[in-house]
Amino acid sequence: MxxxxxxxxxxxxxxxxxxxxxxxxxxxxxxxxxxxxxxxxxxxxxxxxxxxxxxxxxxxxxxxxxxxxxxxxxxxxxxxxxxxxxxxxxxxxxxxxxxxxxxxxxxxxxxxxxxxxxxxxxxxxxxxxxxxxxxxxxxxxxxxxxxxxxxxxxxxADDRLRSRLGGELTGLRLSLTEHRAQARLDMGEDERVIADLTPAVAEHPTREALVAAQMTALYRTGRQAEALRLYERTRRLLAAELAVEPGRELHTLHERILRGDPRLDRPPGPVHAVRVDDQWLPWSTGGHPALEFCNTYAGWGTQPPLPGSEWLRHYATLAVWAGHQDLMAPGQVTRLRDQAAGRPDDATAVLDDARRFRTDLYACLTDPQNGHAFRAVATHVQDAIRSSSFIRGEDGLARWQPSPSASGLRLPLHAVALAAAELLADPRRLTVRACPSPHCAWLFLDTSGRRRWCSLGTCGAGRNTPAPAGPREAGTTAP
Known part of the structure; x- marks a missing residue:
């Protein structure tokens, strides 16, 4: 086993x-x-x-x-x-x-x-x-x-004693295997789901939740025929061993795969999002890249967190976001994504650091007296400076940015740290506001002193405001 x-x-x-x-x-x-x-x-x-x-x-x-x-x-x-x-x-x-x-x-x-x-x-x-x-x-x-x-x-232990002692543990193991598969499907990690579930489905071929996750992953990776064969094999085993037909959910999934339902092709995009390359990114509503970085997590104040509130699900999303905010050149984004594909553990570690930096930056911007958060942000800024150049842009203004020759998976984190340093040294930092909607809390600049919500189209007056339309493709403009 x-x-x-x-x-x-x-x-x-x-x-x-x-x-x-x-x-x-x-x-x-x-x-x-x-x-x-x-x-x-x-x-x-x-x-x-x-x-x-x-x-x-x-x-x-x-x-x-x-x-x-x-x-x-x-x-x-x-x-x-x-x-x-x-x-x-x-x-x-x-x-x-x-x-x-x-x-x-x-x-x-x-x-x-x-x-x-x-x-x-x-x-x-x-x-x-x-x-x-x-x-x-x-x-x-x-x-x-x-x-x-x-x-x-x-x-x-023999099998009988094992079932008497560990039935609950074994059941929890199966349940966690199913939950992990669904979580990976939600994040678009279809190849990982196939690798994880292949031995589990072989050991528990009539466990319909495992079979459904495996069928979905196979379909999304262009292996529709394999997904259909897996369904037929499961249907025969259920009939032979348990004298039952597949349940409604597995049967419905089979029907959707047969007709090529396009909604199965990828996990649903979060609300208030745009599609950039192959990644979902949040609408730009903050007015500054450092604020937009904080806004890659929506619903900062909600407990439990809102479904779909986390945009930084993959290293690729972090890299594409940095390029979308003009913090890195397109060529750098492409190189970083290639490097991350070959070093997945290192990429995951950088993404973890980015999320921690985001939390510290959010605390620093919403509580000027938070010395711990400021020191954490300052440490990242100092690290970023070591791999950056001070250049003059086409607009004639000077700025720090990652050196063209710089490499390493931490470049997106360095880029946003430099943007954070620029904002923290600017008087506009005093106009940063957090959206008061209980489902949002995104940050934005309020230089007029009259703006209350981050975007009338995003959260409006809070819970009672109708939700906006679904995700938008790149090139559209948020209200």
Whole structure:
């Protein structure tokens, strides 16, 4: 039963980490301070320990332990044997600070003395559900799913025990796999969806949500015939194994693929957006590139965040946006996109930095007394200066801009940092206003002192104003 995702090292969660770690989502292993610990435990002893670890902090009764270890045929000495096993666990784990306590008619691994990948998995699943940033949510999904290196307790439990112990974890794994696929589809990452789901669909061929996501991704990448064959194979399996037909959603998707529904070709664009090259960008309403950069996130004050409020979903969007704002030359944008395609991890790291810079810049512009935000912005400006040139433009005005010979994926971030420095040093900075609409909070310049909303066509008087028309193509003008 292979894992659904290529192995990667998850980012540690905040807070101190116990030094003893157990891996349960795959072969059972133990580590102390990152080094493998060859615990001299028999298979059933490791199985008992795994049961206690899955219930860490809660007592597991002796009767339940007997039931799980011997199923329906426990020996007469089962209770004494469990007691012996626990004694061996205490002897083996005590030197590493892991405590197994007796609680009434049962045993418990004391919380705080160790950690498990199963617990981290559920924590990451909760973190994914709590974030409104699509890219951050996908990172949580990736981190959670990468913890699985095989079936639960692959070398300790048989299939029956595994289903009794880990049904909830396995179900959550499948659910996260489906949610990640949908999130990637929403962000246009169709090739990644195919790579992620191919092993999952092979293992769960009648799981309709997985099949639907795979069919959509195949169709969007020009593999319509494969999508249709996948549907037919799924339909036959459902009939043979479960005596049912595909559900309404999968059936409807099949019909849409058959007729080539153009709405399946790409994820829907966000509202208040224009299409530039192959990317969606927000309308220009701020009056300055630094403000437009902040406005790539709409609904700053909303909780939870509004769907579609994040425009910077890909590094390519950041690069195209910088070119659209004349902060970089078209040739630089093309080179950066090519570099990002070959270095996806580095591009993701830069995009993360850009989002953090955007948050600091927004705080700096809306709260002049926020020294922490100003220092964070100033650090980026100083870094940008090192790879920039002071030139005179065609309008006769001098400005800083990234050097023509400069390279590196951080160029868009440097370009917007220079624009931010220009605005922060300009008296117009005192006229920056935040739109008061609860669904907007975009920034704009109000040099007249009379303008209230960022754009009458974008949010108007707030919640009761009719929504504008849908996304616009490049070349149109926002009201």
């Amino acid at each position: 292979p894992p659904y995702t290529a192995h990667r090292t998850p980012r540690p969660l905040l807070g101190s980490r116990p030094t003893m770690e157990f891996q349960l989502l795959g072969p059972f292993t133990a580590r102390h301070d990152g080094r493998p610990v060859p615990l001299a435990l028999r298979r059933q002893e490791r199985c008992l320990l795994a049961v206690l670890l899955l219930e860490a902090g809660h007592a597991v009764t002796t009767e339940r332990l007997i039931d799980l270890l011997w199923d329906t045929r426990p020996p007469a000495s089962a209770r004494a044997t469990v007691h012996t096993y626990v004694g061996r666990l205490r002897a083996a784990l005590g030197p590493y600070g892991v405590r197994v306590s007796t609680r009434h008619d049962g045993y418990a691994v004391e919380p705080g003395t160790c950690t498990t990948d199963a617990r981290r998995f559920t924590e990451l699943a909760s973190a994914a559900a709590a974030t409104g940033d699509p890219a951050e949510r996908i990172r949580h999904y990736d981190d959670a799913l990468s913890l699985w290196t095989g079936p639960l307790l692959a070398d300790v």
